[in-house]
Amino acid sequence: MKASSQTSLLVVLASLAAGALFQGCTTVQPWERGNLADYTMRADRDQLNISMTEHIYFSREASSGGRGVGGGGCGCN
Amino acid sequence: MGMNYKHEVSIVMSSDRYQVSNSWTKLAAVGAALALAFPVARAAETLTPGTPFPALAEAGLEGELPDLGDARVVVVDFWASWCGPCKASFPVYDDLQTKFGDDGLVVVAVSVDKDVAAMEKFIARMAPKFTVMRDAQQQLVKTAAVPTMPTSFVIDRRGVVRFVHVGFHGETSRREYEEEIKALLEEPS
Numbered sequence: 001m002k003a004s005s006q007t008s009l010l011v012v013l014a015s016l017a018a019g020a021l022f023q024g025c026t027t028v029q030p031w032e033r034g035n036l037a038d039y040t041m042r043a044d045r046d047q048l049n050i051s052m053t054e055h056i057y058f059s060r061e062a063s064s065g066g067r068g069v070g071g072g073g074c075g076c077n
Numbered sequence: 078m079g080m081n082y083k084h085e086v087s088i089v090m091s092s093d094r095y096q097v098s099n100s101w102t103k104l105a106a107v108g109a110a111l112a113l114a115f116p117v118a119r120a121a122e123t124l125t126p127g128t129p130f131p132a133l134a135e136a137g138l139e140g141e142l143p144d145l146g147d148a149r150v151v152v153v154d155f156w157a158s159w160c161g162p163c164k165a166s167f168p169v170y171d172d173l174q175t176k177f178g179d180d181g182l183v184v185v186a187v188s189v190d191k192d193v194a195a196m197e198k199f200i201a202r203m204a205p206k207f208t209v210m211r212d213a214q215q216q217l218v219k220t221a222a223v224p225t226m227p228t229s230f231v232i233d234r235r236g237v238v239r240f241v242h243v244g245f246h247g248e249t250s251r252r253e254y255e256e257e258i259k260a261l262l263e264e265p266s
Contacts, residue, residue, distance in 0.1 A: 030226045031189040031218045037159040 121222040126239055130232045133210075136217040138187060140210035149181030150261045152254070154229035155218050157189050158199035162245040163227045167203045169251045173258065174207040180262050181234075185210060189218045189226075231257050234266065 028036065035041070044050055124130065130153065133142055145151060154170065156163035167186075174184045184207035190196035193211070200209055212218050221230065224243055231240035231254070240257045242250060 029219070030223055030228075031155065031157065031215055033226070034157060034159045034191055037157075 121219065123222045123224050123228075124220075124230060124238050124241070126241060128238050129236050130230055130238050131217060131220055132236070133185060133217075136212070136220075137214060138210040138217065139213050140208070142185070142210065143183060143208055145183060147181060148183040149234045149266070150177070150183070150258050151232040152182065152184045152229055152258075153221075153232060154184065154186045154227055155189055155212075155221065155223050156186055156227045158192070158195040159190075160226040164199075164203070165247065166227055166229075166245040166250070167205055169245075169254070171206045172251070173254055176255075177258050177262065182258055182262070184208065187212050187217060189215055191215075231261070233261050233264070 039045060130151075133145070133151075133153070152170070152173070154166065156166070170184045170186065173182060186205065186207060186209045188196045188209065188211045190199075190211065196211060221228070227242075227245055229242045230238045231242070233239050239261060240253075242253070
């Protein structure tokens with residue numbers, strides 16, 4: 001019974017700690033999105049980075065043609 | 078394996094231990110849910126047609142507010158320099174102000190920009206013909222609780238919100254604004 005009480009206490013404490021931590025999960029309001037809308041936040045801002053990432057992606061995926069084109073999957077890129 | 082699992086659960090359920098931990102777990106789950114729900118619960122409701130709009134003069138806005146005593150229709154638009162549709166909306170507000178300004182329309186565009194330089198650059202580029210102010214503390218926009226950027230409120234002469242525009246949709250929005258403004262201007266005083 002003692003062991004089970006300790007377990008329960010741990011569960012309660014862990015839940016409360018999680019609750020306290022999750023207070024950070026607040027909603028970013030529409031008028032607070034200035035930083036998110038900044039150009040530097042865009043995933044597609046660097047063309048060279050995109051082409052290299054895409055190359056690695058479709059090479060590892062072994063799907064010739066990458067995302068855009070249907071391919072054979074020879075893995076020889 | 079599925080059968081064994083069910084069997085195991087039924088054994089645990091029949092023991093005291095499960096009952097104790099179950100009630101504690103439930104309590105903790107409720108506590109955690111309340112803690113999680115708290116930030117969400119603070120979100121205010123968007124001003125809807127029929128509700129009075131907060132007094133602009135008392136909203137602590139930066140910029141010069143024109144005299145709204147003679148205004149028969151006021152359009153309050155919340156915008157930001159980083160918002161694409163806001164940029165598209167400015168020429169339409171220019172046209173509306175030019176077209177209906179003499180009849181008693183006042184367009185007040187309230188910027189929610191934190192970055193003053195970005196706002197000023199935007200204004201310099203767009204050269205609006207209507208009033209532009211800044212909600213530096215983002216208090217008015219919080220009260221209005223706009224669901225997206227831009228959002229505008231068409232307010233009648235009694236200070237009551239009559240129409241709400243969520244987002245800007247080009248010519249559709251222009252047509253709607255014109256119809257609404259005309260209708261409000263025709264209302265007897």
